[in-house]
Amino acid sequence: MIHPKSNIKGRGAQQNTHNKFFELSHEMREDFLEFCHKEGETVDKNKTQYLNVFPKTIVNKVTSPDVGMAYSMNMYQGCEHGCIYCYARNSHEFWGYSAGLDFERKILVKKAAPKLLETHLKKKSWNAQTIVMSGNTDCYQPAEQQLELTRQCLEVFLKYKHPVGIITKNALILRDIEILKALAKDNLIAVNVSITSLSEDTRRILEPRTATIKKRLRVVKELSDNGIPVNVMLAPLIPSINSHEILPMAKAVSEAGALSIGHTIVRLNGTIGEIFTDWIYKTMPDRAAKVLNQIESCHGGTLNESRYGVRMRGEGKIAQQINDLVQLARLKYFKNKSMPKLNTNLHEVCKDGQMKLF
Structure with a gap:
């Protein structure tokens, strides 16, 4: 049974863990908490901060051989969605923050992202390859509603006829459906929607500030109905939390129009x-204890798994059962369906922002 009782409402992580790059650590002591309680003082205001950062580049080459992308870009570092399992949490330590609550509450914003992207796409040395937005954190997280950096970047991709991929679990993507439709006309867009459960109770505690499952299924349907290819990521699958939902999830997203699952x-x-x-x-x-033990059984007896080729799929009996169920789901619900290969042939003649005559 799920008991959605957390100390900090609306957040995934319930603590700020120590940053391994710092010699000193910060500790919230019981006597301090007791003092605040007696004085009626607020210990933690639990507010999100948006902090501007100023990178020199925005497109990153992905060297990992098993993540399915060659280049990525992130307009935001940190993510207010608060998914408890998010692999990107560790990267927040590079910026001097905690992978716990800081990751969800200190969002680093790259306002120059659209200009940096345009500069990159205009390079004479650049040969078009799909660039995936959200390789690290969700490009449609709540900050995007006001800042519209993702929308501006999509307009740059459209201007230069360059292929782009999106990974998101936020229904805000439908705001930009007209731009996505324009990209889809030239086969320049692929969208990956993350769906981890059909249960709102599970979604609410795993991913506290994400779009509801109903809204995400609507995203899959509306994008698909408008000719925008959609792959659904059933990720991550967690033993004894959502692993039993593989077939129902696959059926639901296939009926909504998804072309494939990962x-x-x-x-x-x-x-x-x-x-x-x-x-x-x-x-x-x-x-x-059961969930943690089963996760460890999928990764050689540890929660930590870094081996290429193994880390995404796991090993052992439980991992094999999960992988077999996903394969069965593909055969049952995605037969004769597949995602299209994106068009890389139009960009070269558009590097100055318009089609060249010769």
Whole structure:
């Protein structure tokens, strides 16, 4: 049974873990908490901060051989969605913050992203390859509603006829459907929608500030109905939390129009293992030990898994059962369906922002 009882409302992580790059650590002591309680003072205001950063480039080459993309870009670092399992949490430590609550509440914003992208696409040395937005954090997280950096970047991709991929779990993407339709006319867009459960109770505690499952299924349908190809990521699959939903999820997204599904088995690298363990004992105390043991059984007895070729799919009996179920789902619900290969042939003649005559 799920017990959505957390200390900090509307957040995934329930603590700020120590940043491994810092010598000193910050500790919230019980006597301080007791003092605040007696004085009626607020210990934690739980507000999100948007902090501007100024990178020199925005497009990143992806060297990992098993993530399915060659280039990525992120307009935001940190993510207010608060998904407890998110692999990107560890990257927040590089910026001097915690992978826990800081990751969800200190959002780094790259306002120059559209200009940096345009500069990159105009390089004479650049040969078009699909660039995926949200390789690290969701490009349609709540900050996008006001800042519209993702929308501006999509307009740049359209201007230069360049292929782009999107990964998101936010229904805000439908705001930009006209731009997406224009890209789809030239086969320049592929959207990956993340759906981890059909249960709102599960979604609410795993991904506290994401779009509801109903809205995400509507995203899949509306995009598909408008000729925009959609792959659904059933990711991550977590033993004894959502692994039993593989076939129902696959059926639902196929009926909504998805052309394919992808999946990963959860892995809890670095500080994420500590954050997830703290979270699950607070939200699912009756099954916490079982879930953690089953995750470990998928990764050679540890929560941490970094081996290429193994880390995404796991190993052992439980991992094999999950992978077999996903394969069965593909055969049952996605026969004769597939995602199109994006068009890389139009960009070269559009590097100055318009079609060249010769």
